[in-house]
Amino acid sequence: MRSTWKQRLAAIDRRGFLATAGLSAACSQKGEQAADEEPPSQLGAQVSAYGERSPYETAKRLVPDLKRPQIGSTTTPLADTEGILTPSSLHFERHHAGVPPIDPARHTLLIHGMVDRPTVFTLDELKRLPSVSRIHFIECSGNSGREWKAPGAGDVQRGFGLASCSEWTGVPVSLLLEEAGLRRDAKWVLAEGADACKLFRSLPLDKLLRDALVVYAQNGEAIRPSQGYPLRLLVPGFEGNTNVKWLRQLKVVDEPYMAKDETSKYTDLMPDGKARIFTFVMDAKSVITHPSGGRKLSGPGFHEIRGLAWSGRGRIETVEVSTDGGKRWKASMLQEPRLPMAFTRFRMAWEWDGQPVELMSRAIDETGYAQPSREDLAAARGLQSSYHYTGIKAWRITASGEVHSV
Numbered sequence: 001m002r003s004t005w006k007q008r009l010a011a012i013d014r015r016g017f018l019a020t021a022g023l024s025a026a027c028s029q030k031g032e033q034a035a036d037e038e039p040p041s042q043l044g045a046q047v048s049a050y051g052e053r054s055p056y057e058t059a060k061r062l063v064p065d066l067k068r069p070q071i072g073s074t075t076t077p078l079a080d081t082e083g084i085l086t087p088s089s090l091h092f093e094r095h096h097a098g099v100p101p102i103d104p105a106r107h108t109l110l111i112h113g114m115v116d117r118p119t120v121f122t123l124d125e126l127k128r129l130p131s132v133s134r135i136h137f138i139e140c141s142g143n144s145g146r147e148w149k150a151p152g153a154g155d156v157q158r159g160f161g162l163a164s165c166s167e168w169t170g171v172p173v174s175l176l177l178e179e180a181g182l183r184r185d186a187k188w189v190l191a192e193g194a195d196a197c198k199l200f201r202s203l204p205l206d207k208l209l210r211d212a213l214v215v216y217a218q219n220g221e222a223i224r225p226s227q228g229y230p231l232r233l234l235v236p237g238f239e240g241n242t243n244v245k246w247l248r249q250l251k252v253v254d255e256p257y258m259a260k261d262e263t264s265k266y267t268d269l270m271p272d273g274k275a276r277i278f279t280f281v282m283d284a285k286s287v288i289t290h291p292s293g294g295r296k297l298s299g300p301g302f303h304e305i306r307g308l309a310w311s312g313r314g315r316i317e318t319v320e321v322s323t324d325g326g327k328r329w330k331a332s333m334l335q336e337p338r339l340p341m342a343f344t345r346f347r348m349a350w351e352w353d354g355q356p357v358e359l360m361s362r363a364i365d366e367t368g369y370a371q372p373s374r375e376d377l378a379a380a381r382g383l384q385s386s387y388h389y390t391g392i393k394a395w396r397i398t399a400s401g402e403v404h405s406v
Helices: 005-010 021-036 123-128 156-160 173-180 205-211 374-381
Strands: 072-074 093-095 108-113 119-122 132-139 163-172 188-193 200-204 213-218 232-234 247-253 285-290 301-310 316-322 344-352 357-365 394-397 403-405
Touching: 108 173, 119 123, 119 173, 123 213, 132 213, 156 285, 163 173, 173 205, 173 213, 173 247, 188 205, 200 205, 232 247, 285 316, 285 357, 301 316, 301 357, 316 344
Parallel strands: 108 247
Antiparallel strands: 072 093, 108 119, 132 163, 163 213, 188 200, 188 247, 213 232, 285 301, 301 344, 316 357, 357 394, 394 403
8 A cells, every 4th residue: 555645754754844842833823923913904906918027026037247148158046946847037047148039030040951852841831730849948058167176056057057847849850851751862961050250060860850949839728038049059959059049040061060059169178188079968967956056954853865867878777865975876766757868856854863964866867877977077077068968966954054065
């Protein structure tokens, strides 16, 4: 017989959790106070054409102080989110030339190169084609990059906020290439955006045919301008800048173009001085979002450790949590749905005794790839890179309940 949530919590030594007289009395007192308060006696806010969040909710993207604000990024407050979907307004940004103001009625997608029928699609024409909706994360390859040289990002947003997860709706790239008459000797596709820097990336054709989408909607509405309105390429599990925003053309070719954004940038410098290129896949990663850096626990007793995990290789199978700095590990509970190349929420009930502790998490995906320690990652790749950092993250909790990055 399956146990109830109350029975599972009872299996923990929950000194004081909802059962002590002090906490029960506090809850009772609060309930009496709430009962004594009169409900609002005046009319509330009027109906609106577009919904707004409560003024008491203040989570926002972190906008750095940039000398050139068109070139930079904002980060998602992952520790303030629930579930696996990131609100569109909180999805991280990364721009090389700002956000272009594009008229959807004039925007088109050109498919040409090694095809029999070069084709131009308008947005309306794309929306007439059979569409699909999928939930996937997008992560900048520079996410957690500061951990390479100076481990200790102060909080989740600064260290891990260049990752977000949304429901995306659009048309499979395979359908568009089929319509254009893909040639047999084609092997790569050059994707280009319509922003001022004309960002473009070479992508392997087999990946685009397998699961890539040209998307026009995010979380049930049109993509936000900062996310590529009106069209964006979505390449599940691949590093962020391959998901080209403001997509204007797909050129089918027989070899990679060695573009500026895949040679001088977005490469991984190795210990011998050589650089890895085309390291597309974002490996498994996890982070504890509560308790996490910059926050403080209210005191000893029951707490829920929770966080997020994801992998560009597929579905997350296990997230293990350590409460003693990595000496012992215990499997956490994974919240459904668990989807390939999407955020997975993990949780673990925990009784804190008030002593200093160090919390860690490590993810394992369906391919068997396990998130490495920082030491193992550095041994394999050195410390000269700026991209694709996946090392295990630790948070130290002091006796006073303050949480600091390790």
